[in-house]
Amino acid sequence: MSAKKWDKFAVGVLYALSIFIVLILFSLLAFILIRGLPQISWEFLTQPAKSFQVGGGIGIQLFNSFYLLFLTMLISTPLALGAAIYLSEYAKQNWLTDIIRTAIEVLSSLPSVVVGLFGFLIFVIQFDFGFSILSGALALTIFNLPLLTRTIEDSLQAIPGVQREAGLALGLSRWETVTRIILPAAIPGILTGMILAAGRIFGEAAALIYTAGQSAPALDFANWNPQSITSPLNIMRPAETLAVHIWKINSEGVMPDGAQVSAGASAVLVLAVLLFNVVARYLGKKLQKKATSA
């Protein structure tokens, strides 16, 4: 075959491979939505799950997922922000920084099930938090920290050095330069990174099955006393999330309409993650425009 024919052939193959990938995504989405959307109703989204009968919902699991997400972000954002500021603004190029960067890289490469088991060992057993939202949120924080730190550091690094020099030249300390000039300018990037991290946390299950537990006790949504076990706000109660719920239904098989419930729950999960993605893009662009008044 001549070089030109090879060229045509290769380009054809590349087109085929790419089309195949696009087809995979569309068939996945179509499958989830076609199977799942008919299951979704107000009842389904608000009713508690039933294990041996038809017609259970995902209300408690959905609430648990959001509550856990909120708590995780509440713990991990300040930590990641501080760590990112240190790495981006203060860290010198020396052995200490090398160790720190290696540690973060190692953490991000650990399988989430290992992080979950560590959470089980330390938070659930050693600290005696039991299977609880608190244990789950701490495990998810560990899971979330390396990526969040890196995205925040990247957005800080993306601010041009002249802004720092301008701040220092005005007589501001380095800390003031960071908090008054660099951080506000980096907000669009940081927010985008946070929302994408939220999407990852929302779908995570392996780190949660042995930390937040696999049961969802009934909640009384009128009870706002955080001490009470039926209160949705209580952080010491076991809390099965939506992702864990899907896993559990499918590996236990005691729910007669398990396939329908998991289809509906999967659709909700995927839609939520899609929403996080779209919001992150939109917000990032919008804030960028506002900040640069372009």
Added chain:
Amino acid sequence: MEEIQAKLLGNSKKGRLEKLGKTVSFICIAIIVFVVVSILYFVTSKGLSTFFTDGVSFWGFLTGSVWSPGNVGENGQPLVGALPMITGSFLVTLLSAVLATPFAIGAAIFMTEISPSTGKKVLQPVVELLVGIPSVVYGFIGLTVVVPVVRSVFGGTGFGILSSTFVLFVMILPTVTSMAVDALNSVPRYYREASLAMGATRWQTIYKVVLRSAMPGLLTAVVFGMARAFGEALAVQMVIGNAALMPTSLVTPASTLTSILTMSMGNTVMGTLENNVLWSLALILMIMALFFNILTRWIGKKGAMK
């Protein structure tokens, strides 16, 4: 006089603020490092207690093919051979990487060399969405679609290494693709221009110039995909069948390190042999994650020297 002296020689208000800020941000990073060190320490010490506290032979654990913790074999040693799970993990990782690599690199070439505009408008969002789909959803789809299809085409129960390979293939595809795109994008433009100016066709340029100079980056991408496949727990656990037996074919139920871990951890009591061997499995997982990490660093270094 002394007041002025103290004011001049001591730290200013701003100086104190600066110190406070630096300390606080350093504490944050120290917490992260501390967490990493304690994960490494606790998993290692728990994982090693099988060998030091319970006296299981290290070699027997790695090469034994019978997994039945709680039962004792003929030689008086507990039956805790982890070889079936180790084999399962390596098989699904290698097979899915072999399957995903051509697709991922093909799509990456398409996005960077053939049609960057379509790549950016269509493939980029597709890849990002595929990354975002949670692993339990992949597992659920694997259970309801892949397993029945494998069952009707290849026979058996449908649960097994083949189904896991297909599920992992889709899961690591976006990771490998987006990293391969970065690798191809970092090849300088003038390499391509020089090659085209010498009369090479587009494919010759891609094959002989772009792919070769991006090789370290592409390898890193594949290793990352393998690391993700090796550590994936729930999606695999849902479709592999979870039988702790040496895999005899690709369509019989098998197990991986992660699948046995998620299945059994809740059914054992802390401190017993049954529980400690599970931590040994976790230790293998962690060591492999570190190994993949070192491998990517090594590839990066090798590639940078050229």
